[in-house]
Amino acid sequence: MPKPYPEEFRRDVVAVARQGEIPLAQVASDFGISYSCVKNWMKQADIDDGQRPATTAEESAELREARKRIRQLEQEAEVMRRAVGYLSRDVNPKMMYPLVLDLAADGIPVAVTCRVLGFTTQAFYKWRKNPVSQRDWDDAHLINEAMDIHADDPGFGYRLIADELPARGIHAGENRVARLCSHQRIWSVFAKKRGLHRKAGPPVHDDLVGREFTAETADATWLTDITEHPTREGKLYLCAVKDVFSNRIVGYSIDSRMQASLAVSALRNAITVRRPAATIVHSDRGSQFRSRKFVNTLAANGLRGSMGRCGACGDNAAMESFFALLQRNVLDRRTWATRAELRLAIVQWIEKTYHRTRRQRRLGRLTPIEFETINQAAIAA
Structure with missing residues (x-):
């Protein structure tokens, strides 16, 4: 030209x-x-x-400028309209670069879109050269691991997730983990905020017990729950599994943290000792018993899960009565200095006193060990 x-x-x-x-x-x-x-x-x-x-040359120039400005305003209006629709889909506002590509395909200049959306064309072209940065890639892996950790134990908040990540090969600061967890709505089920009332999670099993805490044979129905007690070092948590047939504690686990692994460990201990088949394992709707680890452990060993209603203590009353007995006889008898001291006292009371010394009227004034020994021999005969 x-x-x-x-x-x-x-x-x-x-x-x-x-x-x-x-x-x-x-x-x-x-x-x-x-x-x-x-x-x-x-x-x-x-x-x-x-x-x-x-038309004079000056008027022609003004007319061309007016038409150019009108076309530019139409393009800016289209950018705003498309941006509103884009953000209404709950997209991260910082990730508007794909919208620039869509508008450019429709004939709207990149410079106009970038000016309206408030970022430079250099930033857009840098993103187009490398759409997935290393930081975004690392954040995606961190979020996946955080979601897996939270699914295994819904009680985990961002602090516990940050503590677990190094074991999975990811090292990240606590603030970064908090930011990503907040953006993905990964919150602990125990988190309580002012004005926020959380409902109990949905049951993963039906109620197969129906407050019928009796059984004709051993290992037909197990009850499980978690209790806690403070020491000067901090709280100590006990998860116990009780056989309805003899009231025997067939498995338990004690730890300083109330995680899904606590319930899983108690269940695995009971399975190792008893070798059950098609046993009903009844619990409340605690997050530990709704966790993926616990549910998978039940399915892998052929056990049937059962859950009571939310806020209905009577649906697991037989287990609550055991914890009340433990509270009176051990936990509230004195002030405990260390977790190790309280742990030893709980184990000794369960294994020595509750199983082998303390007689129960429901068992015909027999201990759980005596009741199982006599009745299993009679059933076998």
Whole structure:
């Protein structure tokens, strides 16, 4: 495309042609331009001077500028309209670069979109060169691991998740974990905020017990629950599994943290000792018993899960009665200095006193060990 002639040169050609002393063809030849070019310049000069009725060059320039501005405003309005629809899908506001690509495909310049959305074109082109940065890649892996950890134990908040990540090969600061967990709504089920009331989680099993805490044979129905007690070092948690047939504690686990692994460990201890088959394992709706680890352990060993209603203590009353007995006989008898001291006292009371010394009227004034020994021999006979 040829470059336009300077305005001053055009004015000089028109001035010479208007003198009328030299024919237009000769003027065109002298200035090295075409004859039609001289005529057009003459015509436009007459229009600009008001000698001909038409649109002047200044008016044409204003009209072109107005049309350009209208087109630009239409493009900006389209960018805003599409941006509102994009953000209504709960997309991270910082990830608007794909919208720029969509608008560019529809003919809207990248510079216009970037100006309206408030970021530079350099940032957009840098993202287009490498759409998935290493930081985004690492964040995606961290979020996946955090969701797996939280699914295994819904009681885990961002602090416990940050503590568990190094064991899975991911090292990240606690603030970063908190930010990503908050964005993904990964919160502990025990988190309580002012004005926020959380409902209990949905049951993962039906209630197969129905407050019928009796059984004809051993290992037909197990009850399980978790209790806690403070020491000067902090709280100690006990998860116990009780056989309804003999009231014997067939498995238990004690730890300083109330996680899903506590319930899983108690269940696995009971399975190792008893080798049950098709046993019903009844619990409340605690997050530890709804966790993926606990449910998978039940399924892997052929056990049937059961859960009571939310807030109905009577649905697991037989287990609550054992914890009440433990509370009176051990936990509240004195102040415990260390977790190890309380742990030893609990184990000794369960294994020595509750199982082998303390007689129960429901068992015909027998201990759980005696009741199982006598009745299992009678059933076998």
